[in-house]
Amino acid sequence: MPDSSDITNKEKDKAGRVAFNDLLQPISGRIMLARILAVMSALLSVGPYIVLVQLSGTLLAAWRKDISPDPNEVKSAVILLLSLFLTRLCLYVVALAVTHFADIHLRRILQDRIAKRIARAPLSWFTKTNSGLVRKAVQDDTADVHTVVAHAPVDNTVAIISPIALLIYAFYLNWILGLIAIATIPFYLGAMAYMMRDMGEKTAEMDTRLGYVSATMVEFITGISVVKAFGRTGKAHERYRCASEEFHRFYLAWCGPLLRMSALAYSAISTSVLLLTNLGLGALAVNYGYARATDVIPTAIIALMIPQSIEVLANMTWSIQMAGAAALRIQKILNIPQISRASDQRGGDHDTTVPEEVVFDHVSFSYGDNLAVDDVSLTLKPGSVTALIGPSGGGKSTLATLLARFSDPDSGAITIGGVDIRQWPDAQLYRYVSFVLQDPQILRLSIRDNVRLGCPQASDEAIWQALRDAQIADEIAALPRGLDTVYGVDTHLSGGQCQRLSIARALLIDAPILILDEATAFTDPESEALIQTALTRLIKARQGGRTVLAIAHRPASVQGVDQVAILEQGRLSAVGTPDEVNEHPLYAALWEGTNA
Template sequence: MTSSTTESQSVSTQANNYNLGGSPPVRVDPAEMDNKAKDKAGRKALNALTGPIRIELGIGRVMAFISAILAIAPYVALVEIGSILFTAQQTGGPIDGDALWGNVWLLLGSFLLRIVIYVFALSLTHFADVKFRSYLRTLMLDRLGRAPLAWFTAINSGRVRKAIQDDAAQIHTLIAHAPVEMTSAIVQPIALLVYAFYIDWRLGIVAILNIPVFVAAYAYMMRDMGEKTAEMDTRLAKVSATMVEFVSGISVVKAFGHVGRAHAQYQTAADEFGAFYLAWCEPMLKGNAIAITFISIPAMLLVNLGCGALLVNAGYVNPVQVLATTLIALLLPMAVMTVGMSTWAYQMAGGAALRIQETLDTPILEPPSVPQTPSSYDVAFHDVSFAYGDTVALEHIDLELKAGTVTALIGPSGSGKSTLATLVARFADPDAGSVTIGGVDIRDIDPDHLYRYVAFVLQDPQLIQATIYDNIVMGRPHATKEEVESAARAAYIHDEIAAFPKGYETVIGQDANVSGGQAQRIAIARALLIDAPILILDEATAATDPDSEAEIQQALNALVKDRTVLVIAHRLSAITGADQIVVLERGRIVAQGAHERILDNPHYQTLLAMNGMA
């Protein structure tokens, strides 16, 4: 077993250990949850996702706790220094230099030690965040690498991008900052308040006099925060989905002059989100302004210094104690606000975790327990049926493609041609029946080996933003330069690649853009290099101009030689010489045979008439 295979299996095992991508007994779509259930599910997903870094986060919290307790020491030293100076001033006696400098060093030392421990804790949680994101993206890519190709629609692809990039980054604050900052924000004020009450219980009460009003107002504003955050997340997802849909079809929309109508759904979703957000935040902002007034520095100083002066005049405390407890009181509001912000980050991260969990629950093509190897390259469909949800695409298909022959699939749009063809490449598995290669069910062929037997050239060639060379060798990364150039020549694209300033090192979409015909021939070169014995061609010349079509057809003639070919085309002139023609209508085979043998079939006659060949 290779190291890459072992690593992949290790990642999969870890995913199952943490329930990250295992198939749960019941999958619930977050879009179907109410906001309260979504908030709860998000917290549960978050706890599951952060399992691998729980130890690092725990250590970070312990270090933050120690740092927060150490925050008392500078105040103790400050009070002692003030008491030494105040006593000397009151009595007229000498200053105790040893005690004074001892407390100065205690203040500086404890302050620096606290900072060092706090920075260490933050560094640990930041390293945990880097580890978490790398681990999480590895899990997601491993899962998506085993997903059926049919799953990658425009909407799902947008959701994947959001999960891998945006949602993984959304959890950053929760992992890198919240454990340390929230622990410190809770422990430090409690420790300092205990010390304030130790100094004098009356000053302790004064220090927190403003806080209850602020907390009550803040708690009132934050009511139902989890549910509101979940609702906001849902509405943002709707805006994102409608935007992806609008942008995906923008070229068609602009061509037919329906921009206003086409973006109406996106505009409606954005307006609804704006209205919701304004209705939610406007009263909160007003309440927040009132609440903040009670814990503003002038208000805190007024209460603490005013009440402290009264207590000093009454002889209960001295000015040094009032100063110390006032400084403590000024830290309390910031601590409360830090807790509030960390809670918000936790709720936002819950929504992100739920979307990541969805990605990790993506359905996958299960590998066979005992992989089998085809003995020949005949392809057969045995009573195959397939549906997209409630829409039936194929019904009871029985079809055999002999090795080395060309089979043409024709039929009206929506008849199931592409679905039938892509089942051979296992874009999805049939709901009923089986597809076999050389008598072996493709579900019993290792998915990593299937594409050694099956290559495809689709209507959309799907080139990535990389060099032309990398695009060609994608299916066979260890091919030599001579083999790549030979495949490009056979695809009638070598001369055009060589004409680019960087030749095969030209980055598509960055150094140069390629035309539809050039992209299609690069995809053909890729298929030629793979040299798979079974080939699927889906409308390979449909979106090209006549000149490009001629060159592509020449390339295809080289590609199909001595292979088992399944070709889809609307232009019947290109497939009348096929070994067999299969006519599909509404997911069923309505005619089958060579061109001459099915000329009397009414469905085939209709298609011939539509193509001007009747």
């Protein structure tokens, strides 16, 4: 299985705990309050046992004298017993209420932080990030911390303080009975220590392996249509099967011995063993005069309470491991690189009806260590059409998406009208720049809402005009619900139809600057003709003109342009009119490839 992390599982476990503690900072005060209430509740757990011993003594004394116990004394003891129990229960419930409200508050904070972080993430991050990761962080991972936030502070505190307080009281009653109460605990703790010695590392490894199984499953399902078409289903399924079998072997090798050891550990603190040990040995202690009969029952009950506390702590340890893994995934989302945002007032003087000059000034950009755009300087004159041509992987789409501010350049600047686009507010920039990509994104919304995504106030009349200009009005009108048809629910559209719908969206926005990223790359000839007609309408039919940056592999697909820029290996090798770059070797080779 490929290693999905540069850190060891032990380091991952430690990092998860640190990350989780960092996430708890906003509610640390509430957690502390809950722990204080839990300590008070745990200390009060001793009270009923003290009253029980006194009541047992009263009843036993009356039995020995063959008289009825004092009813007032019995009544007072019962009332005190119930009062202590109810007070302890109320403190415990209030403590849990505090942590549950804290959990709700923390979940809202985390979801808000994740949403704000995603909102300020570079658009390029979304193209390389699985949407399942975002959904898991927002929904599943914020829910995974519930047990540790809403229950652990209270239950762990009670599980630690309560048995300690009870054992102190047991030893106060009789040190021999106190030792008997904990006689089997060392066997259990020794076995548990053996089982838990690598728990953090193993849990982290399990999380990694499960993630790999999930990734191979998604990969297999996503590409099933392709692999079936080429008869390679068995080969594609092999990676998922191997990942699943590796996880199965790992889990059996880890958990098999643990189950056997766990059975031995829990037998040492089972109810039958504890009762036999405490009542049997307690009776012997009473018989030889080392203990009072009235002390045996309370210490036996205390002995029965201790395993419950240990089990709570053991179960919570697993929850803490899972919460740490969830915290790391949440932290990964919260560490997404951010694009700086200008204030809503900046750039407000720009007239969005008139195109301005676009300048790429010594722009460079890298994907990690891979340089995609290298010191590119290019000017797009207002109202001009520039074709960006070059081989695949040359950096064309990257350069265009930098203008759309999917990411920011590593160095250099892109200006519109002399203003760096990083100083433009988003709302202003995306009224000024629109784009039609080769892979159009249609949302699970009505056709109406999809088309007016960038222009929410658009009327139906304006929407139908955009659809007509995009050569898709007749097909939308033929749908049973017309503009109210929900994409992905009521109907599905072909790739060409989706592309024309995205062109209609761009027509409605009517931005002065337009980016076309090989909009006809994956369409059939009939759809390509319709899309070309729609694109021609989109480019030319605008009052005030439109500045266009069109990306293409083939020179033939961008004829009639004002300027051609040839980009290879991230660098501009030529810029000029079609006639001026006609003799360029790459341009000539691309023409020959088109005519071949």
